[in-house]
Amino acid sequence: MAQSKRFQTALQNVDPGKRYTLAEAVTRVKANATAKFDETIDLAVRLGVDPKHADQMVRGAVSLPHGTGKTVRLVVFAQGAAVAAAQAAGADFVGGDELVEKINTEGWTDFDKVIATRDMMGKVGKLGKVLGPRGLMPNPKVGTVVAPDAVAEAVAEQKKGKVDFRVEKAGIIHVAVAKASMDEQKILDNVSTVMRTIVKLKPSTAKGNYLKSITVSSTMGPGVRVDPLDAQRLEEEA
Numbered sequence: 001m002a003q004s005k006r007f008q009t010a011l012q013n014v015d016p017g018k019r020y021t022l023a024e025a026v027t028r029v030k031a032n033a034t035a036k037f038d039e040t041i042d043l044a045v046r047l048g049v050d051p052k053h054a055d056q057m058v059r060g061a062v063s064l065p066h067g068t069g070k071t072v073r074l075v076v077f078a079q080g081a082a083v084a085a086a087q088a089a090g091a092d093f094v095g096g097d098e099l100v101e102k103i104n105t106e107g108w109t110d111f112d113k114v115i116a117t118r119d120m121m122g123k124v125g126k127l128g129k130v131l132g133p134r135g136l137m138p139n140p141k142v143g144t145v146v147a148p149d150a151v152a153e154a155v156a157e158q159k160k161g162k163v164d165f166r167v168e169k170a171g172i173i174h175v176a177v178a179k180a181s182m183d184e185q186k187i188l189d190n191v192s193t194v195m196r197t198i199v200k201l202k203p204s205t206a207k208g209n210y211l212k213s214i215t216v217s218s219t220m221g222p223g224v225r226v227d228p229l230d231a232q233r234l235e236e237e238a
Contacts, residue, residue, distance in 0.1 A: 019227035022195070022234075025216045026188045032221035033180035038069070039219040041178040041187055045198055046212040051167050055205045058173065059166040061142035062197040066186040067161030069179030070112075074158055075099065077116040077124050077138075082148040086115075089155035096120060103127055113158050114138050117148045139164075163194070171212070173198060180218050191216060196234045 013028050020028065026041075033039040049056040075093045076086040077100070086094045093099065093111065100123050102108045107130065114131060116124045116138040124131075124138060131137040138144040142164035146154045165175040177194055178187040195214070202210045211228035 014222050014224050016225075019225050019230075021230045022191055022216075022226055023188055025224040025226045026184060026191060028224050029216050029218050029221060030180055030184050030187060033218035035218075035220040037219075039180040039221065040070070040176050041180060041182075041191075042217050042219075043173075043175050043177050043191055043194055044215045044217070044223070045173045045195070046214075047167055047171050047173065047198075047206075048209045048212050049167060049171055049203060049206045051169055051171060053205070056203045057167065058198065058201050058203065059141055059164075060197055060201050061162055061164035062193055063157055064161040064163060064177065064190045065193055066178070066182065066190055068163065068176060068190075069161075069182050070176070072113055072159055072161075073111040074155060075111045075114045076151065076155060077114070077120040078148065078151055079117070079120060080148065082117050082151045085149075085152040086155050089152040090159045091115075091155045096123065100124065100127060103130055109134060109136070111136075113144070115144045115146065115151065115154050115158065117151055118145060119148060121145060165194075165198075192234055195231045199232060199234060 013032055029041060047058060049058060051057055073092050076091040077096060078086050078094055079096050083094050104127065109130065114136045121138070128137060143154060143157065143162070163175055165173050167173050175194055177190045211231055214226035214228055214231055215223040216226060217223040
């Protein structure tokens with residue numbers, strides 16, 4: 001595929017044979033994000049785990065210190081007093097049976113995140129075939145299934161920029177961490193926070209190198225490879 005002049009120029013700012021520190025990588029990725037729209041900054045981490053084994057599944061959630069830079073459209077399945085609490089906290093859509101029906105019959109998925117109170121999971125579970133493949137199914141492991149009296153806090157966290165992630169079949173975690181328009185230090189803070197969380201989640205059964213490779217990139221820019229040892233130091237310094 002032919003590369004644009006903009007992309008070719010960006011490539012000149014990256015040495016493909018070098019492994020940069022996280023700070024250096026963020027500097028280059030931000031400098032190369034010159035598209036006419038606000039590009040997303042993505043983090044890709046290849047882990048030394050075998051996701052086919054349950055004890056090597058890496059999955060988690062973390063609140064980014066500066067948010068993702070993206071407006072999150074949030075659905076909350078709740079009933080009773082939790083409905084008003086979710087609405088007051090800023091949820092975009094709150095309901096019960098009517099939302100389940102809308103998703104089931106209309107295939108409606110015009111939202112980014114889903115939270116459900118525990119007493120609603122019996123109904124929400126029926127949406128697995130719709131929400132599951134899109135990564136939208138509520139899960140207590142990432143804080144999207146909560147007690148009714150905790151729904152306001154959960155909504156606030158998601159709105160501020162809580163991201164969840166899981167290792168894919170190929171052993172890679174992909175997570176959007178920022179927008180290119182954000183301050184460079186804020187992008188670095190977000191990247192570092194996610195990396196620190198991934199390091200802490202290392203399974204005890206994982207053998208050999210845990211952080212195989214790390215790449216930071218923007219939507220339209222080339223990937224910048226990071227030295228895994230630099231990322232590993234984040235945990236040591238914490």
